[in-house]
Amino acid sequence: MASNPDIPCGPCAYERNTNVAMKWCSHCEEGFCTDCEKSHRSLKLTRDHKMIAIEDYLKIQDVSFDLTCKTHGKNLDLFCKYHGVAMCAVCVPSAHKTCQADDIISIDDAAENAKSSAALTELEVKISRSLEHVRSCIKNRLSTSMKIDTDDQMIKETIKETRMKLNKQLDALEEKLLLELKLKHEKYKAKHSKFLKKLEQTEKEFEKIKEQIQQMKLFASDLQVFLGTCQMDKSTMEKIALLEAELGKERNYAIEMKLNSVVRSLMNDVKQFGEIHITETNADLQLKDPMISQAQIQVREAMRNIDDINLHLKLEFDIQEHITGCLIISDGRIFIASCWTTGELMEYDEIGNYVRTVQTPSSPYDLTEIDTDRIAVTYPNVSRIEILNIKENTVETKIECKGRCYGISQHSGKIFTIVKELGILMIDLNGTILETFNIDISSVFYITATEDKFYYTVPGVHTVKCCNFEGKEIRVFENRSLKYPGGITVDSNQNVYVSGGRSHNIILIQHDEKQSKVVLSKLSTPRAICYNKTNNLILLSYTIGFTSDRVALYQVSSENTY
Structure with missing residues (x-):
């Protein structure tokens, strides 16, 4: 097994020795040389610790895990099931005093089976769907860019076809119009190219996160996977929000030319060969994220007290069945x-x-x-x-x-x-x-x-x-x-x-x-x-006849959400 000079043995370094680590302990967060690894495995307190090869550790080295509370600097040893966040003991009275007692559990219990958890699955789904949407956006932008090229080519052909019927004195006007076309085509093609590069960079970032998740599942500890899932989910949501803001600004451009109606009959009076017009419409690009939004979290918070919960009928329809x-x-x-x-x-x-x-x-x-x-x-x-x-x-x-x-x-x-x-x-x-x-x-x-x-x-x-x-x-x-x-x-x-x-x-x-x-x-x-x-919808069925039922859909809301 090849050693890596960048990862020293932790216990040896403490003794001011310079041995190179061959294994990495996911619990202790440090490397071990061959001798120190044997000692580490021989101790009752540490023999259950997960040891992985340094080569495997390097694959997840770039995946960041915050093991301490950013607010209080304490170990993240608790988890709030209601808010879905890891926290330290100091966070409970300060930020979670209204949470139920059974909502607060130990981080070890929360992280159990993290690699097969629904949260990790949802994160993978979110990344996959985000990649799918980004790739769809790239395809859309490429298609639009090609449409601009097609428009450009069609206008050139129209210009050529018209120019052949005109007197040589129109050469100057033709040159002027082609220059205008070139400038506007390059300008708006450049806009698409710039945004396309952003989309391709975002694709690479999501690919990297997806790869990190796979490596994290294979080689990280449950705690690391759990915390990594929480933290990477947050950063992914931020990337999605930034991308949505950019997509909302993006526009489609179509190049067209309005030919002067009197070119053929009044050649000597025409001062301009034609005009290049850009039609600008909303690109209608969106990232549809399947996960819960902050607004939904606020609604959920408001509906903890059932006294304020109400149902508002949205839809009814009948079915000739018993449901x-x-x-x-x-x-x-x-x-x-x-x-x-x-x-x-x-x-x-x-x-x-x-x-x-x-x-x-x-x-x-x-x-x-x-x-x-x-x-x-x-x-x-x-x-x-x-x-x-x-x-x-x-x-x-x-x-x-x-x-x-x-x-x-x-x-x-x-x-x-x-x-x-x-x-x-x-x-x-x-x-x-x-x-x-x-x-x-x-x-x-x-x-x-x-x-x-x-x-x-x-x-x-x-x-x-x-x-x-x-x-x-x-x-x-x-x-x-x-x-x-x-x-x-x-x-x-x-x-x-x-x-x-x-x-x-x-x-x-x-x-x-x-x-x-x-x-x-x-x-x-x-x-x-x-x-x-x-x-926050309720769907229910109830009998309205001997052979038919009614389906009703209700919006569930709280007085505090209005």
Whole structure:
């Protein structure tokens, strides 16, 4: 193994020796020579430390990780789940005093399995999509630049064609017009070239970040990956914001010439061969980032207190089906599952227009979003879950459940589903069953999952039960305002919305279960319900006839957000 003179052995340097490091300890953040590495591994306190080759360390050396609090200079040893930030102990009373006690966890717990975390996956998706948008912008600019060249060539041909019919005395006017064309063409072509270089530089920067993420996943520690994800996400958002500002200023230019109408008949009176005009329009280039904005964070903060939460009807449309599951994904598309009537999975657009019927192997009961391109669907009649790629119209994963599966919910890469013959299953996105919770679900059909717990409704006893991820029941909610609860969903603040089939209402339960209130009433047998966290929307269905249901879409807002 080749040594690197730039990385000295830390313990040897302390003893004022100059040995070269052969390994790097990700925990201690220093290099070790062969002898010091053996000593390091032999100690009980350090034998579990991750050691990587110096060559591998150099691959992630440029990826910066702040391990100390920039405000207080202390170690980042805590994490706030609500705000999604790492912090030191001093930050808690100063900046997080209103956060719930269970929102504050140790950084080690937060960083566990960071390489397979949803945050890292989201960052990779964000980088990939940003690269995709940048490349699209580059393609657009190249096409526009070529259009300017085409316009230029067409004008030249028009000039030549006209010039052949004119007297030689027009030579001077031709030269003047060609000069004007050349100057304006070069000027506006230069504008495109300058911005094109900026886009190509941005592409290289995103490529570099993407490569760093891959190296970080392979060779950095969980803590480094976690902190790197947080910090690189921030810098990526800043790059995106800067690029969006530049894109908003960019303009399209089209060159055209207005030929003098009397050139042919009044050659001797014409003082100018023609005019070069530039048509300027907005380039309409945008970077569409799928992640949550600062404004959405402010709305989320305002809606922690359920007293101020209100629902405003945006859309209603009727379907000649009895709906068992509904979903509104992040880009606004609506999916409806009907298990008991036609047994179809249908897609509608954001204003309620029918788009298509998705081909399924059996009658779908419930569905949940994985990301904007993928959803997971349960099929009780064939005891199966499928992860569908709704962009490519393909089945990515088939999960055999060995029992009739009904309600389903996904959170942070974990799928929770109700299987009548088994209980409640926790499954990863590869289809591996992680846990089987032996819970009596004989009359249970719907479930929803959140940060560290899941909720399910028990219609027969008019209750909502809450369990942790070990399957231990931690709370039971029951209220005389809620009768025969069915569909259940959770918002970004872990507030829970439940449909009351026989109380004909929607109940909102605060995240700590200390308060609840009726947010919708006088509904005819509401059933399926879904919360879209990206846009704070609620989609629900309720019966309006013997063979038909109504789908309603509501905007969720707080008085404090206006």
